[in-house]
Amino acid sequence: MKNLQIGFVLSALFLISACSTETTNKHQGSMDLATEWVTAYLTSQEDALLMVKNNMADDGVSVGERYVGFGFIWNPDGDGMVVDYVVPDSPAADVLKEGDAFVEVNGMRLTNENRNQLGFRGMPGENVNAVIVRDGAEMPISFARGAVQVRYSKDQVMNNISNGNGEGWGPEEFNVIETGSTNDGVVHVLHWSEFVEEATGYKANAYTITRFMFDENGKVAWVGNLSEDRFVLEQQGWNISR
Secondary structure: OHHHHHHHHHHHOOOOOOOEEHHHHOOHHHHHHHHHHHHHHHHHHHHHHHHHHHHEEEEEEEOOOEEEHHHHHEEEOOOOOEEEEEOOOOOOOOOOOOOOEEEEEEOOOOOOOOOOOOOOOOOOEEEEEEEEOOOOOOEEEEEEEEEEEEEEEHHHHHHHHHHOOOOOOOOOOOEEEEEEOOOOOOOEEEEEEEEEOOOOOOEEEEEEEEEEEEOOOOEEEEEEEEOOOOHHHHHOOHHHHH
């Protein structure tokens, strides 16, 4: 695993360092903004919110990390399991609608006590049979796990930041290591951070690359992260079985 981590960092540094001086000068404004964006996100909730408000394009998107699942989001603070959001182009997109309420999953009736132990985990392509309530009537559904990537609009990004915990915002330590641009103006920022995981209370650290694309007005049109998720889990004592 250590070799993989080193390879991840060296690849990132190679990608960033490959930029020519001419390219760097041409895209210096975008590089500066990208560095300021990452720094703001790592510093405070207020700084992050202000950065997005002022520097993200109105039609810009923030792309979440990919995962294997179904592509729906529900509120764990409410009763039951009611769908709040369906990720576009996900396995759930053609099956679920906002407001659908699960009542049965793989033959098990859902309760508040067992809803976190139902059969939603598994391998890609593995099917789940369920029953939902839609418009007051129960109806059976069936869908398979697949690749999901969440895309957030500017309003959703700002809402997510606003709903975060401002007091516990940001890592214990961080360092922006290097920023670089490709010939066509795609900017990558490599940073390192050390933080405390809420689930375990343990310290962990990770390298992250944030990738930016900009529109003709210099606003952030696309942003996404690549981080050492497996490395973080292993620092928390988890065993990765597959």
